[in-house]
Amino acid sequence: MNLLGKDGHGTSDADSLVGATSGVGAVIGIPIGMWIMDRFGRRACLAYASAVGLVGAAGCCAAQNMAMFIAFRFLAGAGAWASLSIAPVYTAELAPPKLRGTFVGLTGVFLMLGQALASYMGLAFYSIRNGSSIQWRGPLGIQMLFPAITLSVLYWLPESPRWCLMHDRMDEARKIVQSLHGDDPDSQQFASAELYQMIAQAEYDRTLDNSWRTCLTKPSYRKRFEICCLYAFISQSTGLLVISAYGSVLYSTLGYGPREQIVFQCGYITVGVVFNILGDVLVDLLGRKRLMLIGLSTVTFWMIIETSMVAAFASPILAHPNTAGIAMAVSALYFYIAFYAPTVDTAAFVYYSEVFPNHLRAKGVSTAICFGALADLIYMQAASTAFANIGWKYFLVFIIIPVIGLIYVAVRFPETNGLPLEEVARLFGDQDHVMVYMEDVNSGPKTDSITTTGNIRMIQDVAE
Template structure:
């Protein structure tokens, strides 16, 4: 949307001048649908499995893309984006669950982080496609990119046909032979007697048998005393990731840079740099997040983002002035003007803000929640956490244009305060999960350690090294480089 909402073709067709609250509604329709899709995804995933639920999401995305591609007015556009959002809700909730359940503990964060990296690539590619299409005449300038976005969903649906199902989901459905074969394929080069595979199967079997002693999982179980702390942490992670203000930057970066004095092609090209930064700066997190741990990653990220947000707010307050009535380029949300060195500093701080998010909260906020919950409630729990992400995305997407219009630079101060609050919250309440097996994390929560006394597991096994199995049920195996 960020490359399209500022074009004459879009505004003339759906306008002529789209009010801030209407544009907020168009933008927020997708996260609104995502909220609904995420809530439903837990039921779909537990019944059909992680793999099939993602394929359902891919099909829904294709339907939504067709709907917005042929949209004739704002209501049709809103409905199409809501359908697309429903797909996003399903996939964003269940892809991290699927990856977490098939990944080894020592690279789980890296693999779930790849989801976020893929998202950054998608954002960047679609921005440049939309930017290129903006040079076209008529409605093709926005219909072409809205139609092309169905392509990845087709690839996703077909590609999933060749991927295995979650071994933990299979085990919970008593499909033990399939679960063991899948684990052997994933972690033992097809050898079911591999020490890692045998240990993993024992862990899964013990956890499934323990969970069988409990009633079938419901959403109400997420709020029982034994689980509610994890629910609070997972929900908070997703809510805080939105309250950093990152998606506001993604949606409305053209408004911010217009207030910094950019216009025309310079505005769109300068806005696009943030997408490149987002892609590049996610890579270090993929490589080292499992070594850094989740806590330090989140704490450092929120502290840096707080600094850039307060700096931007201060610069706009000290060196800016109100825009003429009607806003810049007839966009009421672009309600403040900054020129000179301050405008360059605002652009620089905006880039640094994106870099700080991309290397910290971007991948970590998707990696962390699936690690918190036991198998029997993981699908529903992550669905609930992801729904919280999308309902806050919806609220911010809808209200931020009006906020820029009415409180102007103070928007930055509001998000800076949020970053300060999340830093304190993470320090006192978020335990470390990096390097721990999903079953080991369950034991950690039962012991209830102080969050700041947890650390990256000493059992973290480097890639290419077999895990030692010290149980009495399997022979001792020395560390051996493959």
């Protein structure tokens, strides 16, 4: 890409060009995905995200110059971030209440697994040392596999029944809910009760305003956007990406070469995968809020350890470095990800998907994830300049903000664990927006609580 001069050092514009390859397509990918989710359905958003990601990956793999590479990286980023925004929405709307945290938590598990695979492929293709462009085109080309798989199985994936009900597709919603619960009589009985609640709620939700003005002016809606967007910012203010990027400096100080540095990075990400799975098990047992509080407190502790080690032994790195201190700094990175993955990361996707009502879920989740993307962009873009001018003090940002966030979560966040999506509204003071409580379903449909009457007969049939 002609980023190196004849002297082997980067050209004057190398840093800015590399920064431009960070896949900032989130700024366009997420809003478009949000609109498609609401207008055409959850499956349509999956198709959009996969198609854009596939084109972006193919263009990056085939890039002939930096301009072409940056353009297609934008598309790849748009597809990737749109995929991340649809995953928790789609999963939450298909999952049963008692296992919703486990199912939605798989978003974090597979996100980390994808990062691990990327690291493994980086290590594998690094071994190709003959100067062939396959060393960098290969890993980029592998990206095409996953959106292609999604597109190939899309035909067999069900639409979200809640989206169907919001668009008056009652028969389709009923078939989907019944198929999701299998043929067991007890499961079908629960399916009927769940569908009854969904229909009653959708009838009401379709009458509600979902404009941005209402989202910002109605107190209960505003609180939902506030807590999710701020938590997205707080979760990325723990310094995850920055300390990961700084890891290579620590590894090199310990005497490890480029290949070994990649191996350490693979190990770091693998720890995240393992502990993300643990978080996926715990999220329904411990609850969302408790995991958030445990996560913010523990990752802040390890960030303090990391900052102390870097300040004492790596700022600057001496000719004869204290290898024990730097080894502790490396260990702190691993402990950090071991606590971040099952708590801060897993709980985030689950919580975003639960707190918004049907008519705002796509908009709310997408906005929260967009805030996280923007926080990542800010911190990563500032990292090189910050390290050059204030060094280890940059890490203080990732201690102060999470401490404030810990207090904020403890005071401001309600627990959503185990509630049907239709009943979460009461946690935000909207009891009158809950048309049917699951505990009341067996006593018969309460038609007087339903504000629209077009499908009351169908609701009664489902309940019976």
